[in-house]
Amino acid sequence: MYRYLIRRLLWIVPVVLLISIITFVMMKLTPGGPFDTTAGGRELPKEIVEVLNRRYHLDEPNWKQYLIYMGLWPNTKEGEGKPCFLGIAGPRRCAGILQGDLGPSYQYKGRGVTEILFETPKGRPWWESRFGRTAQLGVFGFLFGALTGIPLGIVSALRHNTWADYLSLFGATIFVATPGFVLAIFLMIVFGLWLHWLPIAAKNWNTIQPWLLPTFALGVGLAAFTARLTRATMLEVLRQDYIRTARAKGLRDRLVMVRHALRNAMIPVATVLGPALAGLITGSFFIEHMFSFPGMGRLYVQAIAARDYSVILGTTLLYTFMIALANLTVDLIYAWLDPRISYS
């Protein structure tokens, strides 16, 4: 078990490394540099572009730029020469991924990507950073999805072929197919424009109202999906012999449901919840963009438009890492839920 855990953790390293290389190469293939034009669209003077390129090491050969970015090569001219490892090589200073520094942002002059992603307003808790906001939205959407989807699926299965079952199945089929951002459009028009109940583009995200629509739009697909899956697995489990045995020996219905049926039905559900959490975290770009949400996804979309390579790279890596962790967590939960599975 521990060996499996370590192997899985190590597996994250090549994946993150590979995606960093792919992202880096692609960003280099993109025609046009980040300093081609100003924010207003004017051409910058050649001399200024040169100075900026030197400042951000864009005049170095590509392989060196990558090593600097990864924190394997000194980022100052003085430290030039030998590579450094983990930033511990004496006076030579490395500042890259390995040191937790995602590099400077080209778009927001003088600010680092790490700072942009993790900085919070003075004296505020960590979850008010861009990363924290996105994580918060992902967790809310996930909780909403799981906590409505699973009970609905159970009710559906227990009331098989009744109107309650048909209704929730029909609703689930509709919501499983509708993408979040399409749903968001309708939500914004109905609740924002017609009913004026909820704000559409909120400035203050410390109250509950602005969270309701994005959470619903993000989580309802998961709710529908888990409802369908829970219903299917519950029906499957309820037909098994051990359920009949449990009933035959006179156990109360409740106990049979909770202890025998539910626990077994949850195994396949648990396996999809992990990738689903990962999907919610990365899938929130569209929703964040729509609701002017102060999170990582909107930053990412803006960075792509502004060709802010370091923000794109850093955010991608952070996303990849989070997805890998989510997948690992689910594998562990899977093993814990189903003792028949052993990893070796």
Add this chain to the structure above:
Amino acid sequence: MAQQTTATAGSIKRATAVAPAEPLVSLRSAKPRSLWTDAWYRLTRNKMAVVGMVIVVFFWLVALLAPALAPYHFNSQNHSAVYRPPAWTSGDWRYILGTDGVGRDELSRLIWGARISMVVGLVPVSIHLLVGGLVGLIAGYRGGRTDNLLMRVVDIFYAFPGLLLIIIMSAAFRDTWLGRQMGGLLLMFTALAIVGWEGAARLVRGQVLSIKQKEYIEAARTIGASNFRIMVRHILPNILAPLLVSIAFGIPGAIFAEAGLSFIGLGIRPPTASWGNMIQDGFASIYSNPVLIVAPATCVGLVLLAFTFLGDGLRDALDPRMKQ
């Protein structure tokens, strides 16, 4: 009398699966049916699936007949009729759904946009099946070291966050030669094709592993069939059913990706009309003229819903054991 016999045969045809105790004589009068006829029969009895099929066929027709159906070209602009409201409010019937910010007819753009959405799923999903299918078939059939090597590659791709890769590719190649072809459609095909084939590979490999053990494969081998013949004639037809279901679920994924990418400004390049970039355009006027965003969003939602109905129906029809 003759009529009565056919009627009985017809009803028995339907009842054979549940009533094996029927007399053999009337069974013989029923034509033998293949798995596919059976599946088609079950599919057309499924109301949701039929609704899905009708919607998909409808949008396919709209896409094919776009030049004839659309009242205007998707990029014909009328600068004296900007942001016209739809006909049923205060607009007029020349522009049934109104016009957008540069005076283009919304309905015409919607009709032309159907072409993008209906075609965007086909090419990538075909490539997924071709590449993933081939990799899965070879890995599953050969086994051993080949299997190990191929599946490690698949694992790496599987660990990649697909949507991120699509976004990065779309962003990086947007202003290159590739990104300008066919209004960005070619780049979209490429990005979608690279991500997602590993799912098909895993599916096919799993299927092949289980079918490989069957007696009829052994029988084919004993009469001297070549590996190629066994793969193509004996294994492939038997794994088609789950592949078909995976197509039905893969296409809406691609339609969703197109709409999402175009919505954040990365997909189909304007002025080409696609539902995704119409949503993006309409977002600017969501308060003043919501029909501009509601119309394409409804179309996207409807098509995705139709494919989901169809996919569910196909799955139930092709594998009755899975039906709940």
